[in-house]
Amino acid sequence: ARALILNPMLVVCDEPVSALDVSIQAQILNLMMELQRERNLTYLFITHNLSVVKHISNNIMVMYLGRCVELCSADELFANPLHPYTDALLAAIPKPDISLRGKEQKLIKGEVTSPINVKPGCRFASRCPFCTEKCTNTDPEFVEVTPGHFVSCFKVNNK
Numbered sequence: 001a002r003a004l005i006l007n008p009m010l011v012v013c014d015e016p017v018s019a020l021d022v023s024i025q026a027q028i029l030n031l032m033m034e035l036q037r038e039r040n041l042t043y044l045f046i047t048h049n050l051s052v053v054k055h056i057s058n059n060i061m062v063m064y065l066g067r068c069v070e071l072c073s074a075d076e077l078f079a080n081p082l083h084p085y086t087d088a089l090l091a092a093i094p095k096p097d098i099s100l101r102g103k104e105q106k107l108i109k110g111e112v113t114s115p116i117n118v119k120p121g122c123r124f125a126s127r128c129p130f131c132t133e134k135c136t137n138t139d140p141e142f143v144e145v146t147p148g149h150f151v152s153c154f155k156v157n158n159k
Contacts, residue, residue, distance in 0.1 A: 004035065004039070007039065008041070009040075009041070009042060010041070010042045010043075010044060011041055011042070011043050011044070012043075012044045012046070013032070013043050013044065013045045013046065013047075014046045015046060015047055015048070016028065016032070016045070016047075017029060017047075017049075017052060018047065018048075018049065025052065029052065029055055029056055032056065033056060043056070045057060050089055050090060050093055051093055053074070054074055054078055057074045058073065058074060059071070059072065059073055059074065060072065060073075060074050060077045062077070062083065062085065062086045062089065064085050064123055064124050065112075065113060065115050065118070065123040065124075066115065066123075067123050067152065068142060068150075068152065069083045069085050069086065069124065069151070069152045069153065070082060070083040070085075070086045070149075070150065070151050070152070071142075071149075071150040071151075072148055072149040072150065073148060073149075076148070076149055077090075078090065080149070082145065082149065082151045082153065082156045083124075083151050083152070083153050083156065084124065084128050084129065084130055084153065084155070085108075085124050085127075085128075088108045108127050109127060109129075110126045110127035110128075111126050111127070112126075112127070113125075113126050113127075119136075120137060120138065120139065121135055121136040121137050121138060121139060122135045122136070122138075122139065122140050122152075122153070122154070130155045132154065134154055135154055138154075139152075140152045140153055140154050140157065141157065143156075143157040145157055
């Protein structure tokens, strides 16, 4: 309520539903979406919960250690994740499908790079299954690989 009192155009929402149970999360998200339509709001929605992101977002930016690794529409991201980190995040979303029981999940392996004194190269390199020497030495550019779909990964943009 305090954030909306001055009729802003942009509201930054940092983990707004993270400590709530699922039914309360849904109520809050539905209220936020209703307010968004009524007031023509833009939300910068920061969260680790990709199910929530899919529900509320038009466009999604995936970040890893402070760097943007992928940006596109929500539908495109869930249908066609291109960055290995995005792919691993989506694979980690629980799927309520009994036929998947016992199937191996994709897990992110390796050490998390220290955010202090970051070395040159891709920040996800130490955990990436597709890492090459180039990844450990050079920062990949953030490139539009298809219309509206941007990725920072040598495997994807072949540069």
